Amino acid sequence: MDFGNILSLALGEIVTPTTAAYALAALGLAVHFGYSGLLNFGQAGFMAVGAYGFAISTLTFKVPFVVGFLIALLCAVIFGLLLGVPTLRLRADYLAIVTIAAAEIIRYIVTTNTLFRVTGSADGLSSFQREFDSFNPFPAGTYIFGWSNREFYVRVVSWVIVILCAVIVWLLMRSPWGRVLKGIREDENAVRSLGKNVYAYKMQALVIGGILGALAGLLFTLPRGSVQPANYATELTFFLWTVLLLGGMSTVLGPIVGAMIFWVVLSLTQNVLAGLIESGAITFLSIVQAGQLRFILVGVALMLLMVFRPQGVFGNKKELAFA
Amino acid sequence: MTTADDNIDYMTDSRAIAVGENLPGCKKRDPIVVADNVTRNFGGISAVDVEHLEIPRHKITALIGPNGAGKTTLFNLLTGFDTPNSGAWTFEGNNIAGVSSYKVARMGMVRTFQLTKVMGKLTVMENMRLGAANQPGERLSRALFKNIWGGREREITKQADGLLEKFKLDAKKDDYAASLSGGQRKLLEMARSLMVRPKLVMLDEPMAGVNPALTQSLLDHIKNLKAEGMTVLFVEHDMNMVRHIADWVVVMAEGRIVAEGPPGEVMKDPAVIDAYLGAHHDVDLGDAQGIRELEAELEADEESIVGTEDAGIIAPEVVEARLEEEEGK
Ligand SMILES: Nc1ncnc2c1ncn2[C@@H]1O[C@H](COP(=O)(O)OP(=O)(O)OP(=O)(O)O)[C@@H](O)[C@H]1O
Numbered sequence: 153m154d155f156g157n158i159l160s161l162a163l164g165e166i167v168t169p170t171t172a173a174y175a176l177a178a179l180g181l182a183v184h185f186g187y188s189g190l191l192n193f194g195q196a197g198f199m200a201v202g203a204y205g206f207a208i209s210t211l212t213f214k215v216p217f218v219v220g221f222l223i224a225l226l227c228a229v230i231f232g233l234l235l236g237v238p239t240l241r242l243r244a245d246y247l248a249i250v251t252i253a254a255a256e257i258i259r260y261i262v263t264t265n266t267l268f269r270v271t272g273s274a275d276g277l278s279s280f281q282r283e284f285d286s287f288n289p290f291p292a293g294t295y296i297f298g299w300s301n302r303e304f305y306v307r308v309v310s311w312v313i314v315i316l317c318a319v320i321v322w323l324l325m326r327s328p329w330g331r332v333l334k335g336i337r338e339d340e341n342a343v344r345s346l347g348k349n350v351y352a353y354k355m356q357a358l359v360i361g362g363i364l365g366a367l368a369g370l371l372f373t374l375p376r377g378s379v380q381p382a383n384y385a386t387e388l389t390f391f392l393w394t395v396l397l398l399g400g401m402s403t404v405l406g407p408i409v410g411a412m413i414f415w416v417v418l419s420l421t422q423n424v425l426a427g428l429i430e431s432g433a434i435t436f437l438s439i440v441q442a443g444q445l446r447f448i449l450v451g452v453a454l455m456l457l458m459v460f461r462p463q464g465v466f467g468n469k470k471e472l473a474f475a
Numbered sequence: 476m477t478t479a480d481d482n483i484d485y486m487t488d489s490r491a492i493a494v495g496e497n498l499p500g501c502k503k504r505d506p507i508v509v510a511d512n513v514t515r516n517f518g519g520i521s522a523v524d525v526e527h528l529e530i531p532r533h534k535i536t537a538l539i540g541p542n543g544a545g546k547t548t549l550f551n552l553l554t555g556f557d558t559p560n561s562g563a564w565t566f567e568g569n570n571i572a573g574v575s576s577y578k579v580a581r582m583g584m585v586r587t588f589q590l591t592k593v594m595g596k597l598t599v600m601e602n603m604r605l606g607a608a609n610q611p612g613e614r615l616s617r618a619l620f621k622n623i624w625g626g627r628e629r630e631i632t633k634q635a636d637g638l639l640e641k642f643k644l645d646a647k648k649d650d651y652a653a654s655l656s657g658g659q660r661k662l663l664e665m666a667r668s669l670m671v672r673p674k675l676v677m678l679d680e681p682m683a684g685v686n687p688a689l690t691q692s693l694l695d696h697i698k699n700l701k702a703e704g705m706t707v708l709f710v711e712h713d714m715n716m717v718r719h720i721a722d723w724v725v726v727m728a729e730g731r732i733v734a735e736g737p738p739g740e741v742m743k744d745p746a747v748i749d750a751y752l753g754a755h756h757d758v759d760l761g762d763a764q765g766i767r768e769l770e771a772e773l774e775a776d777e778e779s780i781v782g783t784e785d786a787g788i789i790a791p792e793v794v795e796a797r798l799e800e801e802e803g804k
């Protein structure tokens with residue numbers, strides 16, 4: 153077993169565009185749940201809306217990249233409003249139910265064969281990233297970890313977006329606007345009694361977190377050059393919640409570091425198990441089973457985390473004392 | 476408002492509050508809230524059934540009545556936290572029936588809750604700041620620019636510091652509100668409602684659980700709110716507090732207004748005694764002699780709570796102590 157290789161593979165995971173996408177989507181969940189108390193179990197839906205919004209407008213309507221990008225964000229805003237209007241006046245649980253259902257609806261719609269010409273059905277869509285690639289300023293060659301210039305380019309773009317969004321969220325949450333959101337998380341009637349329009353604030357938070365989700369959807373698909381419905385199933389949402397809980401809910405760094413830890417651990421367990429199987433140390437597992445086992449390990453790790461460090465890596469222990 | 480009114484010292488203003496006789500639902504010289512035919516039923520029981528009620532401006536009005544009389548429900552209705560089965564009411568002449576609660580608060584009618592609501596995972600100071608009105612940084616479009624809202628934030632912080640000091644919470648400023656004791660939370664909630672600079676502040680049992688020494692200074696503070704031009708409406712079970720600061724008392728029982736008037740007068744009202752005590756009419760709750768007689772009578776009565784731990788506001792010790800203090804002065 154080549155530990156050096158396993159380790160460098162794991163470290164490589166820290167900066168992949170997928171990790172960036174998870175970080176950004178989990179940051180959206182932090183805005184929803186960590187700061188505003190909104191239970192969104194459909195973040196995968198927001199990601200799908202962003203990814204398909206971009207892919208469909210680029211392929212079917214042949215719009216330029218920037219327009220497609222804006223359409224993707226606009227779709228997320230509309231999706232957020234659609235979910236928020238009927239539910240945000242009700243108790244928190246209603247939003248949870250509606251979001252989980254809406255995310256599934258999105259996935260079923262893009263999978264139906266009737267819409268094959270637009271959505272590509274189960275095959276999804278591809279080849280919508282050419283214009284994005286044409287912006288690549290880096291000349292061909294190898295960079296840092298032996299990345300090609302495209303690999304380097306998508307990483308730079310992904311992490312610049314993540315850092316930009318993190319800074320914006322941080323600025324928003326330390327502002328009086330963020331204070332109202334945190335107040336709503338604690339007790340919305342008390343905030344109402346002080347003259348704040350709770351419904352409007354919740355809607356703004358839902359839409360902002362949703363936009364982050366849609367951006368994450370773009371970061372997830374652009375480097376791959378393809379978007380498939382299977383990538384946006386409910387388990388994606390739950391991985392994002394895992395990431396959020398890992399890092400700490402009401403923090404900006406939490407979701408980002410949480411995403412890094414999540415992918416490093418997944419990569420380590422996968423490669424260590426594969427190495428053990430190949431070397432014959434483990435005989436009762438196949439490589440495929442090992443791939444499944446690591447998700448079981450993720451679940452176990454999450455349980456241990458909740459028991460021993462429930463506030464997450466960056467969470468504030470003091471806050472939790474009053475949960 | 477006339478110009479003459481502007482020169483009035485509200486602390487010593489002794490003009491009559493009611494127009495005409497002090498009957499339940501009577502008209503006021505200068506009402507801030509006027510409610511008509513407000514009813515609220517909970518599956519058959521009529522929790523509130525108020526024909527006519529006016530709250531006098533620039534006065535401290537106490538809303539009293541036995542448990543379940545409908546006081547909190549009336550608060551909820553007037554402030555838009557609950558929807559009535561029927562009724563209309565105005566605040567400073569504006570019809571506000573059906574107006575959402577946050578708009579009511581913005582108009583200057585701010586309430587606190589009987590079951591205290593503090594934002595546990597915010598610090599005491601952040602709780603206070605949240606109360607302030609006109610913070611431009613609370614709009615999403617300005618939130619990113621500290622240069623726009625920083626100045627107002629400093630003003631708010633100064634205002635909050637002053638209030639926290641008055642409410643003896645200054646040492647707790649940077650602690651999470653969740654770490655406060657029950658009484659401290661009551662104080663924080665009340666201080667926070669004052670951050671809004673309301674015209675009418677409605678306090679639901681503000682002194683429940685606050686220690687007597689602090690109560691005294693807070694009562695003075697509430698009295699002083701009047702000097703700042705505020706109107707106060709509060710619910711309270713402690714008759715001493717009611718006598719001490721209320722200019723006017725409204726008594727509710729089973730959802731209705733059963734009596735109204737200045738505190739001294741109301742406590743002698745048979746309808747009030749009836750509401751609190753049932754059968755024992757012939758007694759003056761504001762008189763030590765009357766209380767002693769009642770005690771003797773009630774202790775003989777097996778169904779009565781007097782002489783037991785549950786006596787509460789009608790416990791003779793409570794009433795007498797206060798009365799003796801007054802006589803001594
Ligand atoms: N949400 C509700 N559902 C059903 N009944 C209610 C509800 N809220 C209040 N009630 C009923 O309405 C009546 C009035 O309640 P309310 O809370 O207004 O009393 P209160 O005068 O504030 O009493 P207390 O002095 O004990 O606080 C009570 O009989 C109560 O049981």
Ligand SMILES: [Mg+2]
Pocket residue numbers: 546547548589
């Ligand atoms: Mg009550």
